[in-house]
Amino acid sequence: MKxxxxxxxxxxxxxxxxxxxxxxxxAKYCHVHYYYANFFRVKYYNADYCHANYYNADYYHAHYYYANYCHADYYHARYCHANYYNANYYHARHTFRRSCSSYCDGFLSISRGLANEVTLVK
Structure with a gap:
């Protein structure tokens, strides 16, 4: 044997x-890659999570504002509706008063005219 x-x-x-x-x-290279892979995976999931949260936050924010907007519109519509009816009611009362007063004025003038005629006849 040699x-x-x-x-x-x-x-x-x-x-x-x-x-x-x-x-x-x-081994070190694989180890480093494994940690990098984990690091990027975590970053990727965090990014996705933050992205999702960002969109969710925007979505809920939008819904919150939309709900407030609709709420405001609902109250505004009710307020305008009430004001419209109030305006109509006051308008009707005003018109009624005007027509009533003109009617009463006309009636009084006729009454005065008749009274004058009766006085003249006597």
Whole structure:
């Protein structure tokens, strides 16, 4: 059986170190990639989560304002409706008073005219 020469041993040691170092660096490389992958995955999910929350916040914000807007419109419509009826009511009362007063004035003038005629006849 042939024994290994010093050169063979040296070569084996160098190759072993190279393989060992390569495995070590590969392991570190994979480790780093694993952490980067996790980091980016977490960032991606966080980004998605924040994005979703941002849209949800906008959606609820919009709904809140929309609800307030509709609420305001509802009350505004009721207020205008009430004002419209109030205006009509006062308008009707005013018109009624005017027509009534003109009617009463006409009636009084006729009454006065009749009274004058009766006085003249006497």
């Amino acid at each position: 024994t290994a020469s010093n050169f063979d041993l040296l070569l084996a040691r160098v190759l072993y170190r190279r393989i060992h170092n390569a495995k070590y660096y590969d």
